[in-house]
Amino acid sequence: MKVCFIGLGAMGYPMAGHLQQKGFALSVYNRSVTKAQQWSAQFGLAASPSVAKAVASAEVVAVCLGADEDVRQVLAGEGGVFSAMPAGGIVIDHSTTSAGLAREMAALASARNIGFIDAPVSGGEAGAINGRLTVMAGGDIDVFTRIEPILATYAARYQCLGPVGSGQMAKMVNQICIAGLVQGLAEGLHFGTEAGLDMEAVLDVIGGGAAQSWQMDNRAKTMLAGSFDFGFAVDWMRKDLGYVLDEARQRKISLPVTALVDQFYAQVQNLDGGRLDTSSLLLALQQGAEKPR
Template identity: 55%
Template sequence: MAKLAFLGMGVMGAPMAGHLAKAGHDVTVFNRTAAKAEAWAAQHGGGHAPTPRAAAEGCEIVAACVGNDDDLRSVCLGEDGAFAGMAAGSVFLDHTTVSAGVTRELAEAAKAKEISYVDAPVSGGQAGAENGQLVIMCGGKAEDYQRVEPVMAAYAKQARRMGEVGAGQLTKMVNQICIAGLLQGLSEGLLFAQKAGLDGEAVVDVIQGGAAGSWQMVNRNKTMLAGEYEHGFAVDWMRKDLAICLAEAETVGAPLPGTALVDQFYKDVQAMGGGRWDTSSLMARLQKLAD
């Protein structure tokens, strides 16, 4: 069992850290809002610290799952940042979905302190974190990945090294690009079924086992047909991720016209007051257009 720190007690980080504690690891947590860290420690029996540096001191592995590039920098760098408390030879394991640029920037800062760095964004949402069924795509040296893989097993159904530092974030971008297109297509299909007078659930039951089937179809069709959008990853966060995808696409020269269009559709959903709705709420936009 390892001595670990986990930075970020949001809807993803708190259950992930909980799985680590349940697996027998010695876990100390940090959260910007200290009350969340204190509540986690009271529930799981681990420790909590007032700064990332204090949480990281003496730990073999320091994991993080925070909000965005700036949040990640704030918990890593500076006098109270995690890197200041980490010893040479320890590993920083980042589960935040951020840009490949900030990943490489922080990996260089870690390297200067002889700290290893693995970028490991996750897919599976809050339910995946709570059930320990996340899919994790990782970037980093093979030996560093091998050190963190047994730890991630506490909350992952699948983890894989995709290449050097940054490859995990690039793979997560592919994931988000695919989800955006799938959900737009699913929204259009379900709305068409409704407008054509078909039983939407019956339609899905028939087609989900064929070429049109997807996780989104199987897990979101009923709530989409019911107009319920409180079941997962929020539109605000999806737009953050798609902005990262579109910026990286410019860098690598990959045209993403469909993704750019769906990003604008999500902007429309935000204007409807749906920033905290889940990503399947693209259907709400179509229903508004149809009414």
């Protein structure tokens, strides 16, 4: 299967690497030449000089980009994927975007006899590196079945959840749940610290009970240490929550906690913390503390 991967960022870089290591007939493209050269040096495949050349003979094109406008430009812009890839192929969009953008791109793809699957991922950079991502997909089930061998190279779980847009909607559920969990963890740690408790001991006890979560297991100790220079950035989480809240407004769905946590993330951004991990919500509770490092 001839596969093209576009977008060699924190997630796409290792995802494309897995495809190369699994022996797919691969081409890659990245807007940043420096990052493309770095990937090529590591995985032994020269990056294509343009989107059009990268997708010229691809049966499947996977993209992993930043936001709606990035995806729209790369897929539907001049010299983009839809104008250059062969008819009968499939586009997989691993970006986290609005559900509306997914439906818009699917309609353009269909007009050119190209299948489209919206397939945002969860699991972070570590999940991408270790090939343990979760893929939430939307689209035609027959099209999805054709791309399963590709998804299996970098994902431990992947499922088609309904028509186009369902993947992005599921990712919204994912981000809603994460936001609430991280805020709850931040408040618990802040309360315990201010109350003078030995929080290492507290975490050891409650981590085996009903309060246990992935966030507690993987972020509580780094939060206590004031370490946030890793992981999924606050700027990206606010972008994702923007899509969530827009969709909720359109559907007249109340998300009061999510809206509140989004504003707490805005406070972290005001502390120059936009590039910090999402666990930096603790900083919003520590007004007057040192600026994030």
